[in-house]
Amino acid sequence: MxxxxxxxxxxxxxxxxxxxxxxxxxxxxxxxxxxxxxxxxxxxxxxxxxxxxxxxxxxxxxxxxxxxxxxxxxxxxxxxxxxxxxxxxxxxxxxxxxxxxxxxxxxxxxxxxxxxxxxxxxxxxxxxxxxxxxxxxxxxxxxxxxxxxxKALLPEDIEHALKRALDILQKEDFPKNKLIVEDGVLRHMAEKSGGDLRKALNALELAANYTIPDEKNQICLTMETAQQCTQKKVFQYDKDGDSHYDILSAFQKSIRGSDPDAAVHYLARLIAADDIQSICRRLMVIACEDVGLAYPSAITIVKACVDSALMLGFPEARIPLAQAVILLATAPKSNASYMAINSALYDLEHIDTGTIPRQLQNKHYDGEGNVEKGQNYLYPHDYPNHYVPQQYLPDKIRDKIYYVPGNNKQEQAAKEYWDKIKKK
Structure with a gap:
């Protein structure tokens, strides 16, 4: 054999x-x-x-x-x-x-x-x-x-190896035939292999072995033959491996970087891998982590696109998914809420944040041993503009600031409103 x-x-x-x-x-x-x-x-x-x-x-x-x-x-x-x-x-x-x-x-x-x-x-x-x-x-x-x-091989590296393989085929497998290769055939096989030399060699061997010689006893490897032997471009993708996370990382970073063209490219890779679940999950995360309060409605629109995609399935699902991707890539960006919760969780893990202020506790009565009587909670809706100054954070972190408004129209408008109300 x-x-x-x-x-x-x-x-x-x-x-x-x-x-x-x-x-x-x-x-x-x-x-x-x-x-x-x-x-x-x-x-x-x-x-x-x-x-x-x-x-x-x-x-x-x-x-x-x-x-x-x-x-x-x-x-x-x-x-x-x-x-x-x-x-x-x-x-x-x-x-x-x-x-x-x-x-x-x-x-x-x-x-x-x-x-x-x-x-x-x-x-x-x-x-x-x-x-x-x-x-x-x-x-x-x-x-x-x-x-x-x-690392994945470049097409020119694979093409070089295919030329050596062609010589071996000519000498060992087809000494009585002449192998003729159209221009671009080896390059096509190299580009369709996804950086995997073995895939390209298998395609070349398949094409040579199953192409019928012509009347001159020549085996002509045409572009049509090459396309039939390669069919669909190979994508290095493993849902549990590095390539999976590399593409998802590039996908999110392109959206975060407001590059709709790159974002759509990586979406196409994920679609080619038939990985609709990862796409939908990541889009929901991006809507909150990277767009967030700069465009609060983004999560609602993305959720609608995701629901539509899951209901439609591929190939039609690509359309609402592309809509969601382009919306997020071109939307204003803010990670203020993402940074705020991360900072709050960090403090819980690393410092003593103290007890909840008495006025915020669920106190309905005072025991006999309590020196301080009454909860003293101020109900904001009883005051102008539904606001009254009151301490909400525990004493030990009373001056801590977790949320810093992003430099975008939406958050700056909210900041201006509350600065005016709070008379800062």
Whole structure:
């Protein structure tokens, strides 16, 4: 059975690895580590198809250690122990390098089992994960490892690799045919892969294998063929992973920054991922956190758009969602209420705020032992403008200011009104 193209094109030297120049370029730390042959415990973190397995293979070769591979999705502690036992023989005389893929699928106890062997040097661990290791990898392993982030590949990096793959296909799979590729085909595949080289290679292999040769025995890879093999652009999106939170973060920050174009772009990404719940939840938060009192009606309008979207479902839901996004992005901004409640909660956690003033307590009668008689609460509606000066905060924080009006028309108008009433 022929090996997949992605395996056949796998580089054996650092110079052949595409992308990741921030860690593999000349003089960069990971490159220096690999070239030294002295491999420490490492964690490779990044999206699929960005070269983590390839670099681990190269590291193992330069270290001259016996390489073992496990995938945490279906491996167990027993598999790790079996590798340790094998390392006691001739194969492990120079040490063992264990490449553990998808380490996030090992629970805490399973990850802890690795510590004993990494600490005594029986195993050098290179673990990979598509999720943030600071959230999914046990702290003791993190503290004993160096973390390297593998970034999504650029289209030009992927296109370069596709050209090498095309040569391999021509020599190994189609020696009697001539592969002809229309201009733009490889670039199209690269751009549709979402930074995942493996996806692009699979598309190229699919196109080559299932395109019927013409009368000249030529296999012509056209743009139409490329479009059929790639179908929909790949989005690196995992509802429980980093890409999910990165897009949501960019979404909210674009709205907060009053950039409707960027906000609609990130909305489109979320829609492409069919993540309506996250969109709706985040819009409700933004309406209160970032627009807030500068446009108090925003939450009402956004709630109506959200309800409509949930009732309609995709694809029609994109319309009220876009309306809500553009409304929030172009609305005046205030985080005054957000800052006020955060400040109040901070004080509750960190300082003694004292007791509620007597006039605000729910006092209906005074016991015999009470020196102070009467609640002395002043009912504001009995006074002009429904206001009367009165202490509401506890004594210990009586002069504390939590709410600072934002510099917008709505809040400034309210401030002007109350400054006049309170005669400040």
């Amino acid at each position: 022929n090996k997949p193209l992605a395996d056949r094109i796998r580089p054996t030297t650092i110079d052949d690895v595409v992308g990741q120049q921030h860690i593999l370029g000349k003089g960069k730390i990971l490159r220096n580590i690999i070239e030294s042959g002295k491999i420490p415990n490492m964690i490779f973190y990044g999206l699929s198809g960005t070269g983590k397995t390839t670099v681990a293979n190269i590291a193992a070769n330069t270290s001259h250690k016996a390489l073992y591979r496990l995938n945490a999705t279906n491996a167990s502690v027993a598999d790790v122990k079996a590798i340790v036992k094998e390392s006691e023989g001739l194969l492990g005389q120079d040490g063992v390098l264990l490449y553990l893929d998808e380490i996030q699928n090992f629970n805490k106890k399973q990850q802890q089992s690795l510590l004993e062997y990494t600490e005594n040097g029986r195993i050098t661990l290179i673990a990979s994960t598509t999720e943030n290791p600071y959230f999914c990898v046990y702290n003791a392993i993190l503290s004993r490892s160096t973390v390297f982030e593998f």
